[in-house]
Amino acid sequence: MQKQHTNMNYTIRQMTDTEAIIIRYGEIALKGKNRINFENKLLDNIERIAKARPKRTSGRFILYIDAKDMQKTAEKLKKVFGITSLSIAKEVDLDMDKIGSEALERAKGRRFRTFRITAQRTQKRLKPSPDIEREIGAYIVEKTGKKVKLKDPDLEIFIEISEHAYVFTEKMQCHGGLPVGIEGNVALIIEEKNKKELDKSILAGLLMMKRGCNIYPFRYSSMKASMKKSANDKKSLKLLEDYGAKTIVIAKDINEIQTKALKMQCRALAIGNTIGNLSGPHKEIETDMVILTPLISYNEKEISEKLKGFR
């Protein structure tokens, strides 16, 4: 009876508090109009995934969604190019007592012997970051009896200050890059002769998306008929979609690809060839389109490592 009561209290508490995902982004050297385009496109791409449009704050986006969808949405957002890192945070008022009790709440759910508080202000409010760190740190020590350790602590509690205070314990690293769609449309030929060639096509598409291109993938109809896709192949193809590629289009030959690609306003055609297989498929492609070879200077090991990084 006692236990059930506690659980209910906790549920109510969670629902009245504000949870949010902090979204960090940015490429060095993006300035002026480029930066605005970057931000708008990234907001669009996030909205499509999260079904909610984040709020802008100083150099960050804050996304408010149902608490139950937080983890799942964060996992999906990891595949949105342009985002450099994510944190699921509690949003509280700019008030040291509230920040302290939220930090304590975060600490209580965790097993640790040592901890540190890391504060950052994206707006100059409340008080200097070192003061916040010291005061909240002292409060946690007092309440838990744990030790502060600045280097390699078991637990790091982050406090970010802008219009509100955000308290969290994890920064999920993402891929960065440019938001898909900022650099125009590129057709991608999916080569399916074998697993290796397929993986190269997929990686070529991902790399172009990471540089902001919309990717329109094309498959040859002959390939489709003659090949049984393994679960692995399907997983590879799904990767492209997860990162925001358009639906795969079937075409019977390069002429049909070119016609369809031009209709989709593709400015170029990407292929996954390396220098080793340059005399292969590349030679067969006769097209007026600009051909892009993002993997041309990669070796096998680099290709498989890069692709693993995106899975």
Place this chain on the structure above:
Amino acid sequence: MQKQHTNMNYTIRQMTDTEAIIIRYGEIALKGKNRINFENKLLDNIERIAKARPKRTSGRFILYIDAKDMQKTAEKLKKVFGITSLSIAKEVDLDMDKIGSEALERAKGRRFRTFRITAQRTQKRLKPSPDIEREIGAYIVEKTGKKVKLKDPDLEIFIEISEHAYVFTEKMQCHGGLPVGIEGNVALIIEEKNKKELDKSILAGLLMMKRGCNIYPFRYSSMKASMKKSANDKKSLKLLEDYGAKTIVIAKDINEIQTKALKMQCRALAIGNTIGNLSGPHKEIETDMVILTPLISYNEKEISEKLKGFR
């Protein structure tokens, strides 16, 4: 008087000993005929730089040159693609006493408090590596009074065993990749509108060379006339040459480049465009040759870091 005497002895000793450069190479997954082509091309490329042909031993090359040229030649060899690392070593007989006294000699010239012996056998001779390490280690401790420390020692003395024993203290990391010339000829357009574009062309050339291509760089004659090269630009252009590119050819337009490139049996044309400047120079190039875009998925930061790595 005493000092001069010692110096003289030392000089004589150095000249009667055999110094050699150990050259390590190899890409994972090179097998059969590919491996033999790789080795022969690499031997050719080394011979051209070092004016001496290395000897093959188990998975290594051993290069014998004048002791006075060692350091300078090693620096030059760092720019030979295909080499993964280099060591300037003393070659001694497969005899524990001789190895021990050579290791001691190496230690004497150095200031250190802790050391370790790291032995490796590319041929199963003499005795197991752990035994070599323990015995030579004990000998150095006895003679110098220094301490063995396996993790992060001040000094590491390496012993490699094949047909002879090689004793050395440094492994110079090199770029690896494939030997220039193993993958056929590629023309490179050197874009000189500004420093950034120039650097991109240079990097595109270097990356293609690292994948084994012979690079034939082309400059537009109009550019040459209208531009004063800074010292920096000259240094960039020299990089291409240092890594084994052919002499730069001047041409007045893309037609002349194509004609000359085909005469040089170039199978493709590399350009340093990124997706951001794709609508720039790339569009102006109308050619029947295959165009390679090794930098198409790189951002500015990656480009400048990569290029720095080659300097």
